[in-house]
Amino acid sequence: MPRRPDPERLAAWRLLLEAHAAVVDRLGRELEAECGLPLTWYDVLLQLSSAPEGRLRMRDLARAVLLSRSGLTRLVDRMETAGMVCREAHPSDGRGANAVLTPAGRAALRRAAPVHLRGIDAHFARHLSDADAAALGDALSRVVAAERDPA
Amino acid sequence: MPRRPDPERLAAWRLLLEAHAAVVDRLGRELEAECGLPLTWYDVLLQLSSAPEGRLRMRDLARAVLLSRSGLTRLVDRMETAGMVCREAHPSDGRGANAVLTPAGRAALRRAAPVHLRGIDAHFARHLSDADAAALGDALSRVVAAERDPA
DNA sequence: TGCCAGTAGTTGTTCCTGCAACGACCATGC
DNA sequence: GCATGGTCGTTGCAGGAACAACTACTGGCA
Numbered sequence: 154m155p156r157r158p159d160p161e162r163l164a165a166w167r168l169l170l171e172a173h174a175a176v177v178d179r180l181g182r183e184l185e186a187e188c189g190l191p192l193t194w195y196d197v198l199l200q201l202s203s204a205p206e207g208r209l210r211m212r213d214l215a216r217a218v219l220l221s222r223s224g225l226t227r228l229v230d231r232m233e234t235a236g237m238v239c240r241e242a243h244p245s246d247g248r249g250a251n252a253v254l255t256p257a258g259r260a261a262l263r264r265a266a267p268v269h270l271r272g273i274d275a276h277f278a279r280h281l282s283d284a285d286a287a288a289l290g291d292a293l294s295r296v297v298a299a300e301r302d303p304a
Numbered sequence: 305m306p307r308r309p310d311p312e313r314l315a316a317w318r319l320l321l322e323a324h325a326a327v328v329d330r331l332g333r334e335l336e337a338e339c340g341l342p343l344t345w346y347d348v349l350l351q352l353s354s355a356p357e358g359r360l361r362m363r364d365l366a367r368a369v370l371l372s373r374s375g376l377t378r379l380v381d382r383m384e385t386a387g388m389v390c391r392e393a394h395p396s397d398g399r400g401a402n403a404v405l406t407p408a409g410r411a412a413l414r415r416a417a418p419v420h421l422r423g424i425d426a427h428f429a430r431h432l433s434d435a436d437a438a439a440l441g442d443a444l445s446r447v448v449a450a451e452r453d454p455a
Numbered sequence: 456t457g458c459c460a461g462t463a464g465t466t467g468t469t470c471c472t473g474c475a476a477c478g479a480c481c482a483t484g485c
Numbered sequence: 486g487c488a489t490g491g492t493c494g495t496t497g498c499a500g501g502a503a504c505a506a507c508t509a510c511t512g513g514c515a
Contacts, residue, residue: 156422157422158430161434161438162424163424164441165432166429168444169320169323169428169444170324170370171370171444175451175452176447177321179451212494219321219322219325221472221474222493223472223475223494223496226494226496246493248480249493249494250493270308271307271308274313276451277309277317277447278314278317279307280446280450281313283312284439285442287312288435288439288440288443289319289439290312290315290316292431292439292440293316293319293320293322295431296327296431297322297323297326299431300326342501361463362463363462363464371502372503373465374465374502374503376464377464377466378465378502381465382501394463398510399462399463399510399511400464401463456515458514461510461512461513462510463508464507465506465509466505466506466507467505468504468505469504469505470501470502470503470504471501472500472501473499473501474497474498474499475497476495476496476498477494477495477496477497478493478494478495479493479494481491482489482490482491482492483489483490484487484488485489
């Protein structure tokens with residue numbers, strides 16, 4: 154017989170869906186309004202800036218920003234047109250390409266980060282007690298890990 | 305000065321994004337593969353079935369499934385073509401329309417529900433302790449409530 | 456009664472995404 | 486050397502979503 158989640162956990166799942174939708178929507182709008190920057194662009198800039206030398210292989214960047222390879226190709230196209238990233242051939246793998254953060258991209262991230270972090274605090278973090286944050290981190294990291302390793 | 309979330313809460317936010325993406329993607333694929341039903345369709349069927357008489361105003365349904373009004377119009381178009389819902393004029397408000405669950409829609413939901421619930425258990429609920437579930441529900445309901453009431 | 460701001464649902468348009476397919480390239484086998 | 490299977494990034498294509506404009510209707514007010 155199929156295992157079903159109990160009502161408490163089912164409600165938790167539903168709440169996760171609602172909270173995600175509400176907060177992502179809000180953060181996206183705020184970032185767009187105050188910095189003219191889509192959330193996906195911010196994510197790319199952030200991932201690149203926290204990578205060594207501000208560059209990342211397309212494949213790895215796609216994984217980091219939770220996008221398909223083709224999706225990332227178009228996204229980097231747009232951001233390259235906007236001058237925030239550029240491409241370079243991979244030094245050792247002839248198939249590969251790196252996306253590289255440009256100074257303009259770094260500047261955009263510096264402008265956007267305070268806005269986004271303030272939003273995360275106001276719309277999410279502020280409502281979590283220390284215990285909540287710990288439990289959430291614990292539980293969700295197990296969920297993510299289980300999905301990564303189809304053990 | 306702008307308030308910034310501490311690293312622990314920031315990590316929790318990031319994990320929520322990753323868990324949401326991973327689990328929604330997985331659940332959607334499983335439902336599509338085993339029942340030929342997109343996740344959004346399931347959500348519509350579920351909301352309708354839990355409404356009195358299996359009918360809901362378009363506006364309310366749109367809110368319930370976290371979609372824009374225009375998005376819901378097209379979605380109901382597709383589902384109506386598939387015979388799972390139908391529209392009827394609202395009895396008292398000449399502007400309004402109700403989406404109504406058909407027998408076929410009810411049957412599809414009955415087939416899909418076990419699959420989906422099993423998935424929620426396997427990919428999400430199973431990884432939560434009782435305390436985790438309680439903390440998650442508590443915290444996320446506060447987040448959602450705060451977003452609903454711009455207090 | 457007639458007017459009119461507000462709301463409901465639909466439609467046109469545009470944007471973004473994933474899938475499938477493709478050429479280029481790597482790596483391992485013979 | 487060179488075939489072969491696999492990976493990387495890109496592209497054609499189709500589907501789904503949001504925004505804004507539009508029509509139809511409501512409800513309050515003079």
